[in-house]
Amino acid sequence: MGSLTISNKTLNRYFGYLKNLDNATKKNLIIKLTKSLELKPKKETDLKSLFGAWEDNRDADEIISDIKNSRVAKTNTVSFE
Known part of the structure; x- marks a missing residue:
C-alpha cells in the first residue's frame, strides 16, 4: 500500500478531532x-x-484455427419486404 503525506495544517486539524477522544481510544x-x-x-x-x-x-x-472456428456470427438481419 502506498504512503499518504499530509501537511502540518491538515495534521493539526486531525489532532483537533483526536485530542477529545477518551484515553483508552487514544492508546488503541x-x-x-x-x-x-x-x-x-x-x-x-x-x-x-x-x-x-x-x-x-x-x-x-x-x-488460432480453433478460436476462429468457434466464433459465432451475431448478425441482426432486418428484412425490408
Missing part, C-alpha cells in the same frame, strides 16, 4: 499507528511463477 490508536511503523519484509516475486499458466500441446496455428 497509538498502538495501531506504532504497528503501522514496523517494517515488513517485502516478498520476493519469482518472475518464472508469473508465466506458464497456459499449457497446451497444440501449436499456435491449431489454436
Whole structure:
C-alpha cells in the first residue's frame, strides 16, 4: 500500500478531532499507528511463477484455427419486404 503525506495544517486539524477522544481510544490508536511503523519484509516475486499458466500441446496455428472456428456470427438481419 502506498504512503499518504499530509501537511502540518491538515495534521493539526486531525489532532483537533483526536485530542477529545477518551484515553483508552487514544492508546488503541497509538498502538495501531506504532504497528503501522514496523517494517515488513517485502516478498520476493519469482518472475518464472508469473508465466506458464497456459499449457497446451497444440501449436499456435491449431489454436488460432480453433478460436476462429468457434466464433459465432451475431448478425441482426432486418428484412425490408
